[in-house]
Amino acid sequence: GAGVSQSPRYKVAKRGQDVALRCDPISGHVSLFWYQQALGQGPEFLTYFQNEAQLDKSGLPSDRFFAERPEGSVSTLKIQRTQQEDSAVYLCASSLTGGTKNIQYFGAGTRLSVL
Amino acid sequence: QKEVEQDPGPLSVPEGAIVSLNCTYSNSAFQYFMWYRQYSRKGPELLMYTYSSGNKEDGRFTAQVDKSSKYISLFIRDSQPSDSATYLCAMRYYKLSFGAGTTVTVRA
Numbered sequence: 001g002a003g004v005s006q007s008p009r010y011k012v013a014k015r016g017q018d019v020a021l022r023c024d025p026i027s028g029h030v031s032l033f034w035y036q037q038a039l040g041q042g043p044e045f046l047t048y049f050q051n052e053a054q055l056d057k058s059g060l061p062s063d064r065f066f067a068e069r070p071e072g073s074v075s076t077l078k079i080q081r082t083q084q085e086d087s088a089v090y091l092c093a094s095s096l097t098g099g100t101k102n103i104q105y106f107g108a109g110t111r112l113s114v115l
Numbered sequence: 116q117k118e119v120e121q122d123p124g125p126l127s128v129p130e131g132a133i134v135s136l137n138c139t140y141s142n143s144a145f146q147y148f149m150w151y152r153q154y155s156r157k158g159p160e161l162l163m164y165t166y167s168s169g170n171k172e173d174g175r176f177t178a179q180v181d182k183s184s185k186y187i188s189l190f191i192r193d194s195q196p197s198d199s200a201t202y203l204c205a206m207r208y209y210k211l212s213f214g215a216g217t218t219v220t221v222r223a
Contacts, residue, residue: 004158033210035211035213040123040215041215041216042119042121042203042213042214042215042216043159043203043211043213045210045212048209048210056209056210059210091158091159093158093211103161103164104161105161106151106158106159106160107158108156108157108158109157109158111156
């Protein structure tokens with residue numbers, strides 16, 4: 001595709017509900033990243049995949065957060081038992097390889113509001 | 116203390132002015148330095164990408180990196196209303212560490 005695609009663009013959840021956020025990276029991009037952006041803040045790293053392998057999940061804030069990329073392409077970020085503090089924009093980025101030089105291209109994000 | 120510090124502003128300048136943005140960082144492992152532009156309700160878009168200390172120019176944009184001082188800057192010359200956005204500095208070894216972003220408004 002032309003760019004990184006994320007769906008849904010907006011999600012409203014009641015506290016305690018489970019949500020699933022989808023990311024379609026740029027075709028052929030090996031590396032995929034998830035970031036969380038709170039209002040008025042810069043994005044914060046959550047997790048990183050190289051192909052289907054999750055190489056770094058150090059940024060996931062709790063065990064309620066889970067990410068997968070089973071076939072090395074589309075990724076899903078799942079949040080169980082959502083809390084109000086989970087309200088944020090969730091950004092996905094992809095890059096051609098995992099090397100330090102490679103540029104990350106971002107999707108428009110999913111704005112999650114937990115009521 | 117955060118790894119990357121950036122003054123969130125906001126910054127308001129008249130059209131045609133020079134916009135000056137900067138960030139400091141604490142992690143010497145950072146090798147690559149970037150500036151992203153983010154419009155409201157959009158994802159970050161890469162503006163400038165530098166590796167070594169020194170200056171890099173691209174049109175109206177100049178990025179500076181001073182690794183000895185752990186300080187990076189972005190200058191926008193002849194600013195336009197379309198430059199109104201949030202500017203995020205970012206640094207990486209493989210994952211990106213972002214500053215908080217500076218919101219810039221260029222007044223026509």
